[in-house]
Amino acid sequence: xxxxxxxxxxxxxxxxxxxxxxxxxxxxxxxxxxxxxxxxxxxxxxxxxxxxxxxxxxxxxxxxxxxxxxxxxxxxxxxxxxxxxxxxxxxxxxxxxxxxxxxxxxxxxxxxxxxxxxxxxxxxxxxxxxxxxxxxxxxxxxxxxxxxxxxxxxxxxxxxxxxxxxxxxxxxxxxxxxxxxxxxxxxxxxxxxxxxxxxxxxxxxxxxxxxxxxxxxxxxxxxxxxxxxxxxxxxxxxxxxxxxxxxxxxxxxxxxxxxxxxxxxxxxxxxxxxxxxxxxxxxxxxxxxxxxxxxxxxxxxxxxxxxxxxxxxxxxxxxxxxxxxxxxxxxxxxxxxxxxxxxxxxxxxxxxxxxxxxxxxxxxxxxxxxxxxxx
Amino acid sequence: xxxxxxxxxxxxxxxxxxxxxxxxxxxxxxxxxxxxxxxxxxxxxxxxxxxxxxxxxxxxxxxxxxxxxxxxxxxxxxxxxxxxxxxxxxxxxxxxxxxxxxxxxxxxxxxxxxxxxxxxxxxxxxxxxxxxxxxxxxxxxxxxxxxxxxxxxxxxxxxxxxxxxxxxxxxxxxxxxxxxxxxxxxxxxxxxxxxxxxxxxxxxxxxxxxxxxxxxxxxxxxxxxxxxxxxxxxxxxxxxxxxxxxxxxxxxxxxxxxxxxxxxxxxxxxxxxxxxxxxxxxxxxxxxxxxxxxxxxxxxxxxxxxxxxxxxxxxxxxxxxxxxxxxxxxxxxxxxxxxxxxxxxxxxxxxxxxxxxxxxxxxxxx
Numbered sequence: 001x002x003x004x005x006x007x008x009x010x011x012x013x014x015x016x017x018x019x020x021x022x023x024x025x026x027x028x029x030x031x032x033x034x035x036x037x038x039x040x041x042x043x044x045x046x047x048x049x050x051x052x053x054x055x056x057x058x059x060x061x062x063x064x065x066x067x068x069x070x071x072x073x074x075x076x077x078x079x080x081x082x083x084x085x086x087x088x089x090x091x092x093x094x095x096x097x098x099x100x101x102x103x104x105x106x107x108x109x110x111x112x113x114x115x116x117x118x119x120x121x122x123x124x125x126x127x128x129x130x131x132x133x134x135x136x137x138x139x140x141x142x143x144x145x146x147x148x149x150x151x152x153x154x155x156x157x158x159x160x161x162x163x164x165x166x167x168x169x170x171x172x173x174x175x176x177x178x179x180x181x182x183x184x185x186x187x188x189x190x191x192x193x194x195x196x197x198x199x200x201x202x203x204x205x206x207x208x209x210x211x212x213x214x215x216x217x218x219x220x221x222x223x224x225x226x227x228x229x230x231x232x233x234x235x236x237x238x239x240x241x242x243x244x245x246x247x248x249x250x251x252x253x254x255x256x257x258x259x260x261x262x263x264x265x266x267x268x269x270x271x272x273x274x275x276x277x278x279x280x281x282x283x284x285x286x287x288x289x290x291x292x293x294x295x296x297x298x299x300x301x302x303x304x305x306x307x308x309x310x311x312x313x314x315x316x317x318x319x320x321x322x323x324x325x326x327x328x329x330x331x332x333x334x335x336x337x338x339x340x341x342x343x344x345x346x347x348x349x350x351x352x353x354x355x356x357x358x359x360x361x362x363x364x365x366x367x368x369x370x371x372x373x374x375x
Numbered sequence: 376x377x378x379x380x381x382x383x384x385x386x387x388x389x390x391x392x393x394x395x396x397x398x399x400x401x402x403x404x405x406x407x408x409x410x411x412x413x414x415x416x417x418x419x420x421x422x423x424x425x426x427x428x429x430x431x432x433x434x435x436x437x438x439x440x441x442x443x444x445x446x447x448x449x450x451x452x453x454x455x456x457x458x459x460x461x462x463x464x465x466x467x468x469x470x471x472x473x474x475x476x477x478x479x480x481x482x483x484x485x486x487x488x489x490x491x492x493x494x495x496x497x498x499x500x501x502x503x504x505x506x507x508x509x510x511x512x513x514x515x516x517x518x519x520x521x522x523x524x525x526x527x528x529x530x531x532x533x534x535x536x537x538x539x540x541x542x543x544x545x546x547x548x549x550x551x552x553x554x555x556x557x558x559x560x561x562x563x564x565x566x567x568x569x570x571x572x573x574x575x576x577x578x579x580x581x582x583x584x585x586x587x588x589x590x591x592x593x594x595x596x597x598x599x600x601x602x603x604x605x606x607x608x609x610x611x612x613x614x615x616x617x618x619x620x621x622x623x624x625x626x627x628x629x630x631x632x633x634x635x636x637x638x639x640x641x642x643x644x645x646x647x648x649x650x651x652x653x654x655x656x657x658x659x660x661x662x663x664x665x666x667x668x669x670x671x672x673x674x675x676x677x678x679x680x681x682x683x684x685x686x687x688x689x690x691x692x693x694x695x696x697x698x699x700x701x702x703x704x705x706x707x708x709x710x711x712x713x714x715x716x717x718x719x720x721x722x723x724x725x726x727x728x729x730x731x732x733x734x735x736x737x738x739x740x741x
Contacts (some may be wrong), residue, residue: 025479067464074463078456086718179574193498194475194729284452291450291476329457330464333443339417 031366039356043349050344056335064334068327070274075326077213083322084214085110087221087315088276089300091228092149093270094309096163098232099265100245101156105149105167106273108174113145113274114281115178118197118288119186121204130204135166138278145274148174153266157259163266175293180288196289206283207287217279222315224272229311241265273297306353321346408439408468408652409644411461413454414446415474416577422603425623427497430641437734440649443467458485462492466580470494470653471645486510495648497641499727501660508660513644516665517622520637521600521722523673524619525558525568526691527634527684528596531617535566538589540599541578541608544740546729551600551637553557553733554701555619562687562705569594571600576602586610594683596634608633617679618630624674633677635688640672665721666695695721702726707734 009302048058070078092106117137124133148373153172155161206216232238241261244251252258276296303321307313328342335341362368420430424661435442443465448457454477461467470492478496486494486507494510495687501512506563528537537559541548555569569592572586582599589597597611598619605628611618612629620626620636644662651658664670673692676685695701698721706715708731715733719725733739 068460072463074459079461081452081456106707193547195543199479259462280451289476294449294451294453297623325453326456326460329445329460332445333461333465339445339447 017293027366031360031363032310032313034366035356035359036062036353039353040349041179042356043345043352046352047348048343050348056337060335061331064330065324065327070327074213077312078326079319079323080212080214080218081322083318084218084221085276085280085296086300086303086318086321087225088217088272088279089296090303090307090314090318091221091225091300091311092273092276092297093301093304094220094264094307094311095228095269095272096153096262096312097304097309098238098241098245099262100248101148101153101262101266103152103167103266103269104163104298104301105152105170105270106162106276106300107293107295108167108171109145109148109270109273110277110280110297111171111178111292112148112174113141114275114277114285114292115181115197115288116274117141117278118200118281119181121200122186122198125198125201125204133204134206134282135202137282138275141274141278141281142271143253145277146271149270149273150263153263156266157262171297178288178292179290186288188287194285194289199287200282201286202284205286206279215279215283217276217283220279221318222371224275225311225315228268228272232311237261237264267348271313273300302350306350308357311364324349390694408649409441409466410434410649410652411421411465411467411470412442412444413448413457413461413470413472413474413475413477414444414669415450415454416447416602418444420603420623421605421608421625421628422447422601422622424452424473426639427471427641429623430639430645433642434645434649437646437649439653450474450481451536452481455481458482458494458648459489467492469495469648471495471497471657473497474695482510483507488665493652495658495662499663500663503660511658511660511662513599513641513648513662515639515641515644515670516663516721516726517637517639517671518550519665519701519709520671520673521551521555521598522558522695522701523688523691524598524635524637525555526562527558527676527680527688528555528598528617528619529559529561529566529683530681530687531679532563532566532594532596534593534595535563536565536589536592536594537568538586538592538594538597539568539570539736539738540582540585540589540597540601541570541572542601543574544572546727548600549729549732549740550726551621552736553729553731555598556733556735557701558691560570561691566735568736570732570736572738572740573601579603579606582606583610587614590614590616620674626674626677630678632679633674634679634684635676636674638672638674640670642667663722666692667698667721675732708732709734709736709738715716 051061052060068075070076089106096103120140121133121137148170149167152167155166156163160162182197184308186197187195188198208215209219240256244256244258244261248258280292285291303314303317307317324342324346331337331342332339412431414424414427416424418424427438431442431444434440443461445457448454458470475498478500482494483506486509490509495513497513499512499514501510539552541552548612552570559566559568573581573585582601583606586597596617599607600621603626604621608618608625608628612632617632617634618629619634623638625636626633648658700718700721702715702719704715704717708714714731
């Protein structure tokens with residue numbers, strides 16, 4: 001990203017500079033669109049070769065992906081609904097990544113956030129109206145998630161503990177903690193065969209976005225992604241965070257509050273995952289139980305890396321992901337292929353996209369002389 | 376809920392029906408019954424999912440029935456979306472949800488949304504007063520087949536120590552452990568059944584550890600109730616002890632030590648539903664049963680089953696088909712308290728409320 005230069009006056013030189021700046025930005029940004037599209041096309045070709053090798057028709061396959069993921073109103077909503085938790089869990093990876101921290105604790109924060117949200121609602125049911133209850137649940141989910149990943153951030157800052165390992169291990173602790181309570185003191189005894197908390201009840205559930213079958217978590221995910229994009233690219237906080245990501249030592253030498261940045265960014269990350277957990281409970285499950293452990297936190301890692309930790313790109317990658325998963329069922333059913341086929345397509349796509357990372361800056365067409373600063 | 380998906384569905388249904396019955400008049404075309412089945416894990420897991428997949432395969436052989444399947448569908452909104460996709464894109468008229476967590480809230484909500492589609496769920500959860508009537512339950516009393524396992528196992532142990540690897544201490548699992556133990560007692564009152572709970576439905580590493588621990592402790596027969604019994608059976612076979620299976624056939628995994636196994640026979644239920652559907656009859660809301668209605672079975676005897684064990688097991692099966700009860704009261708739990716005060720019928724709802732381990736079981740729920 002280039003720094004944003006505010007127009008100061010109407011001097012012709014400044015205008016010319018701005019126009020040049022604009023063309024530079026278009027050419028540079030084109031690189032971020034063309035290379036991923038090229039990579040996607042390449043993975044489609046590779047996967048088609050695989051399909052031909054096992055005697056299946058690539059045309060049928062991609063027609064089914066289109067139909068199952070995007071082709072009908074139902075399919076599209078299916079896709080969007082599946083992408084909703086992924087946007088938030090991907091943001092949980094992307095924000096610390098801008099600081100150079102690889103945090104993979106989204107799953108734990110999602111589970112803990114969702115569990116805490118469900119528990120916080122239980123004493124309020126029937127006494128407090130749904131809207132304030134849901135707001136409280138969301139806040140509890142966000143703060144518990146923030147606190148959870150924040151622990152890994154604090155350990156990193158205060159003791160130099162590797163944040164990747166710490167956040168991963170915290171995930172297991174989070175899952176075990178939820179299981180302990182759900183199978184113990186918070187268990188709904190009327191449900192003898194699946195340990196769960198008490199249900200919050202239909203009246204307290206988050207509804208669907210009007211005119212669709214997609215819950216509000218999708219819209220909130222997009223809003224959070226946009227807000228965080230602005231935070232990371234248009235504020236001094238974001239600038240300091242990205243500078244720290246460039247070189248932590250240099251940032252420290254410049255007097256930036258690196259410790260605070262680490263803790264703030266890890267807490268934002270955990271908050272996003274906790275919010276995803278809240279929506280899983282309040283919009284989908286209606287209670288906390290082992291179904292919260294659905295791997296959204298881990299899928300979010302892939303989404304974030306594919307989106308190059310760019311909050312806006314995460315929205316699109318998450319939708320692409322949702323579409324592939326949504327169409328996976330139709331592919332299984334119509335082509336009599338195992339579930340692993342779609343995993344193979346996903347894996348192939350990731351590898352090709354990651355390889356394509358090495359192509360950035362190698363094509364002259366995207367390069368502009370004298371504009372070498374890039375983060 | 377908005378009108379959009381509903382009207383779309385109508386449109387699709389009408390279109391599908393129009394295409395299918397083109398030229399066939401009012402009567403439904405013979406091949407127009409589409410049934411969707413959703414699994415939580417892979418279809419070849421040697422366990423719960425495979426038991427359903429085997430039945431789905433048998434269902435596919437029925438003329439006029441088209442089966443669409445989806446595996447590895449988690450108990451999240453993904454299962455609802457998979458089922459909706461089967462309804463909207465494949466025209467499924469009947470959906471079987473085979474995982475416990477699919478029911479509430481997902482299948483309940485779907486049944487309300489799609490009033491013309493029938494939903495049946497594999498656990499005894501449906502309640503006429505609470506749930507929609509295009510939804511229902513089907514379930515097999517697998518504990519009967521575990522009882523038969525126990526009868527054979529009692530005659531197969533020399534050390535009088537039998538190991539049972541169990542997932543979670545919930546009613547369903549406890550019922551199977553108790554029934555297995557009652558079977559063991561029938562043929563060998565001196566044998567004890569040791570239990571280890573792994574705490575999860577699928578924890579292969581801990582399942583292997585438990586199986587090894589049993590063999591180290593002197594057990595010479597091992598059985599289990601976990602989602603995928605593959606690891607337990609293979610580990611026990613490797614250690615040279617005999618095994619009884621669970622859910623589906625694990626006979627190929629243990630060519631030397633396999634005795635028999637407790638298997639569901641979902642095929643009976645699925646074919647019955649399909650027949651109802653083809654005739655345009657109302658589908659029953661609750662179908663539960665055991666040996667007396669051909670809804671559970673035991674795996675064909677393996678090399679580990681002695682002649683004696685075989686004939687005792689066959690006798691036990693004959694008893695169950697004649698509805699002879701397994702829980703004959705009074706029975707004490709393994710702490711000495713009377714927990715079964717009278718004799719319970721084999722299909723008594725009491726069996727879904729079990730929260731104890733009977734005398735003869737070594738282990739604790741807490």
